[in-house]
Amino acid sequence: MHVFVTGATGWVGSVIVRELLDAGHRVTGLARSEEKADALRRAGAEALLGTLDDHETLAGAASDVEAVIHTAFDHDFSKFVENARQDRRAIETFGAALEGSDKPLIVTSGLGALSLGRPSTEKDETPADSSNPRQSEIAVRAFADRGVRASTIRLAPSVHGIGDHGFVPILIRMARETGVSAYIGDGENRWPAVHRLDAGRLYRVVLEHGAPKPIYHAVAEDGIAFRDIAEAIGRGLGVPVEPREPDHFGWFASFAGGDFSSSSRITRDMLGWQPTGPSLLEDLARPEYYNA
Known part of the structure; x- marks a missing residue:
């Protein structure tokens, strides 16, 4: 084709x-x-x-x-x-x-x-x-x-992998600039x-x-607690992990505080597609993720 x-x-x-x-x-x-x-x-x-x-x-x-x-x-x-x-x-x-x-x-x-x-x-x-x-x-x-x-x-x-230049690197950059890896509220909002x-x-x-x-x-x-993502970034950068008000994130607040939990069960059942790559937290445990 x-x-x-x-x-x-x-x-x-x-x-x-x-x-x-x-x-x-x-x-x-x-x-x-x-x-x-x-x-x-x-x-x-x-x-x-x-x-x-x-x-x-x-x-x-x-x-x-x-x-x-x-x-x-x-x-x-x-x-x-x-x-x-x-x-x-x-x-x-x-x-x-x-x-x-x-x-x-x-x-x-x-x-x-x-x-x-x-x-x-x-x-x-x-x-x-x-x-x-x-x-x-x-x-x-x-x-x-x-x-x-x-x-x-x-x-x-988060469409992740080494060389990522999407939403997670924005969080990494914010954590570097502010000295804290932050989350909003209890951080239980979820990101697929x-x-x-x-x-x-x-x-x-x-x-x-x-x-x-x-x-x-x-x-x-389906959904990773945002606090878990913040904690992984905190470990990767060696900075504290703390709650912050939405204005800490500026224009990114709606994403940082959003709960976007989603299922792909229909897609998988219909097509036989099965993800095999590492998880987001596994990727964030790799030092290469912080080289940018």
Whole structure:
């Protein structure tokens, strides 16, 4: 199968590319620079220069392949609303290009919009009026009845592994800067987690099963108490672990205090996907996690 992948040199996207190539698929990856294009070619993929704002390029690529996997997202939180709009426009471009083709369009979302007071499941839909600016799931859902096999893979808040540059490194950086690894309240709010290799493998498995369902959860651990994460970081950095008010975390407070516990039981039962990577706390016990 010929697959177009955005975010193809990214944290999860690069794993997806390797998974697809190793399984015998042909891959074209979107690359923002010649340097990234060269990295894709060295990996054995083809490269298409462009950005998520190059809608004609995206539409042409989607028309030329048998499936699209969209993982690219600008995680600069200082312009999160703008980046969410860019993401939605890209998804709408892909959907329009694939309309009526019955080709899979697999997009990426997160579990941060589903703080339900219980473990969320693949049956829980993000409401159309969600206040979360990131509307990836809602955007792709609109094409499900228009001849597109539209699916969303929801990633856990921590997609971890050595070289991580996501949410956990933000906590590590805060702990370094403030001299304390902090949590809010009793720290019993829970974060799901998944190793990046397991997350990348799930995209391939979903694709090879024909992406028959609208939602999948890339979750290996349903929920790790935030205090346990703070304690692991405290041990790794040799700093105290203490409760703090939400303003200690600034713009990150809603994430640090959020309870995002989620199950992936439906995904596992449907696809036979079984995570095999180390746990988040096992990764955080490794000195390499603190080298950045």
